[in-house]
Amino acid sequence: MENEADLISGALAGEEEAYRGLLDLYKGRVFSFVYRIVRNYDDAEDITFGTFVRCFKALSSFDPTKSFSTWLFSIAHNLTVDFLRKKKQEYELLDERLPGGDDLVQEYEKNEQLGRIEGALLKLAPIDREIVIFFYREEKSYKEIGEILNIPVTTIKTRLHRARKKLRDLVREKE
Amino acid sequence: MRHKEIEILIQKSLDHETNGEEERTLQLHLSRCPTCRQFYRELMQTEQALTGLIEFYPRQDFDDRVLRKLGLARSLVWAKAATVLAGAWLGSVLFLLFSPLTEEFFGRVLTSVPALARSIGKIQFAISTFSHVLIPFAKNFNYAFPIIALVFTVLLLYFFSRTTKKEVICRA
Numbered sequence: 611m612e613n614e615a616d617l618i619s620g621a622l623a624g625e626e627e628a629y630r631g632l633l634d635l636y637k638g639r640v641f642s643f644v645y646r647i648v649r650n651y652d653d654a655e656d657i658t659f660g661t662f663v664r665c666f667k668a669l670s671s672f673d674p675t676k677s678f679s680t681w682l683f684s685i686a687h688n689l690t691v692d693f694l695r696k697k698k699q700e701y702e703l704l705d706e707r708l709p710g711g712d713d714l715v716q717e718y719e720k721n722e723q724l725g726r727i728e729g730a731l732l733k734l735a736p737i738d739r740e741i742v743i744f745f746y747r748e749e750k751s752y753k754e755i756g757e758i759l760n761i762p763v764t765t766i767k768t769r770l771h772r773a774r775k776k777l778r779d780l781v782r783e784k785e
Numbered sequence: 786m787r788h789k790e791i792e793i794l795i796q797k798s799l800d801h802e803t804n805g806e807e808e809r810t811l812q813l814h815l816s817r818c819p820t821c822r823q824f825y826r827e828l829m830q831t832e833q834a835l836t837g838l839i840e841f842y843p844r845q846d847f848d849d850r851v852l853r854k855l856g857l858a859r860s861l862v863w864a865k866a867a868t869v870l871a872g873a874w875l876g877s878v879l880f881l882l883f884s885p886l887t888e889e890f891f892g893r894v895l896t897s898v899p900a901l902a903r904s905i906g907k908i909q910f911a912i913s914t915f916s917h918v919l920i921p922f923a924k925n926f927n928y929a930f931p932i933i934a935l936v937f938t939v940l941l942l943y944f945f946s947r948t949t950k951k952e953v954i955c956r957a
Binding site: 633662666727 | 796799800824827828830831832834835836838839840841842844847848850851855857
């Protein structure tokens with residue numbers, strides 16, 4: 611059972627394998643997204659855990675005519691924003707925390723080119739990081755990103771253009 | 786066309802929103818302007834790096850923790866319990882078949898606890914009656930029965946060990 615729609619129907623019927631299938635499909639994507647925003651492995655895992663528990667509990671309310679991943683990411687986004695608020699971290703402004711300290715990032719930054727772009731991403735505000743990840747990593751359209759973040763498409767476009775240019779400048783600086 | 790206007794066109798192109806005319810204008814300008822060409826190339830390189838970002842994963846027991854939270858991870862617990870029970874069954878069959886102490890040991894227990902001896906006697910009587918009424922061939926008891934039981938035990942253990950292994954592979 612690999613088809614997403616089949617997995618959702620299976621999960622609604624209470625099949626454990628279907629839940630495992632959905633976790634296999636999405637846990638890496640959701641965790642990577644959250645991790646790139648909160649930059650702490652344990653916190654990212656807690657948020658990802660909460661995302662799947664909330665998603666599976668509310669699965670019966672999911673509209674099958676819509677995108678499951680968009681729905682799932684909107685839950686992850688809401689929990690991430692709640693987490694940042696609790697930690698009193700700015701969501702729309704530049705993240706001033708120092709990068710590093712986390713083994714995963716250090717391991718990742720051994721790859722010079724990927725490390726450069728990862729380091730540059732860190733210097734964007736969390737909201738811009740989310741837009742960039744959804745656009746490039748998750749290949750979401752502006753409309754879908756708008757649904758997840760609950761902001762107008764024009765704002766997303768403006769922010770993405772600015773983020774794109776800033777990332778290019780930051781990568782250039784590091785070269 | 787000014788550089789600022791070209792930058793807007795480049796962003797539009799990267800959003801895949803340019804029409805044919807705009808794309809031609811952009812390409813013409815890029816072929817003539819090294820500054821804009823360099824800017825465009827660097828933006829493209831940044832895009833490529835972003836699409837190549839690697840995926841991170843939570844810990845290996847993540848799926849089980851989520852399913853346990855939802856009360857769905859029962860099969861693994863059952864598989865483990867069944868393996869333990871099957872192992873205990875096999876152990877007791879082997880003990881009863883091969884231990885020289887068994888008869889003496891049970892004899893001592895039964896003589897020291899008469900109530901237990903009476904209860905076991907009743908159970909034996911019930912089983913014997915049940916067997917003689919419903920299973921005529923029970924009269925012809927021989928060693929084939931414990932051997933068959935042993936074979937079934939081994940098969941049962943093999944089945945549950947496979948189930949447990951499958952669960953472990955799913956989690957990894």
